[in-house]
Amino acid sequence: MSTHVSKAIQGMAFFLITLTTPASWAAPDAVAGQAKAQVCGACHGDKGVSNIPGVPHLAAQPQLSIFYQLLQFRDQRRKGGGMEAIATSLSEQDMRDIAAHYAAQAAPLPQAGGDAQKIARGQHIAQQQYCSSCHGAQLQGQKHVPRLSGQSTEYFVAQLRNLRSGARADMDGTMASAARSLTDEEIEAMAAYARSLP
Ligand code: HEC
Numbered sequence: 001m002s003t004h005v006s007k008a009i010q011g012m013a014f015f016l017i018t019l020t021t022p023a024s025w026a027a028p029d030a031v032a033g034q035a036k037a038q039v040c041g042a043c044h045g046d047k048g049v050s051n052i053p054g055v056p057h058l059a060a061q062p063q064l065s066i067f068y069q070l071l072q073f074r075d076q077r078r079k080g081g082g083m084e085a086i087a088t089s090l091s092e093q094d095m096r097d098i099a100a101h102y103a104a105q106a107a108p109l110p111q112a113g114g115d116a117q118k119i120a121r122g123q124h125i126a127q128q129q130y131c132s133s134c135h136g137a138q139l140q141g142q143k144h145v146p147r148l149s150g151q152s153t154e155y156f157v158a159q160l161r162n163l164r165s166g167a168r169a170d171m172d173g174t175m176a177s178a179a180r181s182l183t184d185e186e187i188e189a190m191a192a193y194a195r196s197l198p
Pocket residue numbers: 036037039040041042043044054055056058065066067069070079080081082083086090098146
């Protein structure tokens with residue numbers, strides 16, 4: 001399983017690099033990214049921690065994951081929250097800079113006082129399903145794989161349902177196959193678990 005998964009990740013990283021590397025682009029600039037992210041703060045929060053239920057936290061997400069999702073929105077392969085239109089106004093350099101800015105922000109605080117039984121159940125399912133083999137031991141994300149820890153539960157549940165149904169396409173089908181057999185109850189338990197993680 002883990003060899004298979006890490007091969008999938010390496011393969012995808014290679015694919016992304018060959019797909020998106022033009023002859024020249026400057027290194028991502030988090031300071032420039034902060035200025036460019038002004039417009040994003042209204043929904044995603046000043047430092048990438050959103051106050052609006054259903055709007056994802058971007059703080060501490062892997063740089064490559066933010067960049068890749070913005071490309072998906074720009075190319076209309078992913079739709080939702082009006083992000084398709086917003087991403088169209090960004091250059092790839094803007095996306096890289098903004099991604100570097102959010103990746104460097106402090107992670108959202110874990111939610112205290114959640115339903116302990118539900119959280120334990122979510123942890124158990126996540127272990128059984130090897131979610132951490134791609135999303136990291138603390139579900140903190142890595143490379144192009146998004147961070148789940150601390151994420152908004154509404155957002156987590158909606159996205160996992162969309163990935164399960166195919167309403168949200170994923171880049172290589174690995175996430176869709178991971179989601180296929182999950183029930184709503186399992187998804188909600190894992191969302192509570194992820195929300196409780198630092
Ligand atoms: C009007 C509110 C709004 C604004 C402004 C906005 N976003 Fe979003 N963003 C959303 C919503 C809602 C979603 C969830 C979309 C979905 O349901 O798939 C989202 C999703 C995203 C995601 C995907 C996160 C993930 O974990 O997959 C990224 C990346 C993102 N936005 C970046 C940005 C950036 C960068 C800007 C500014 C240039 C921005 N957003 C401006 C509402 C907004």
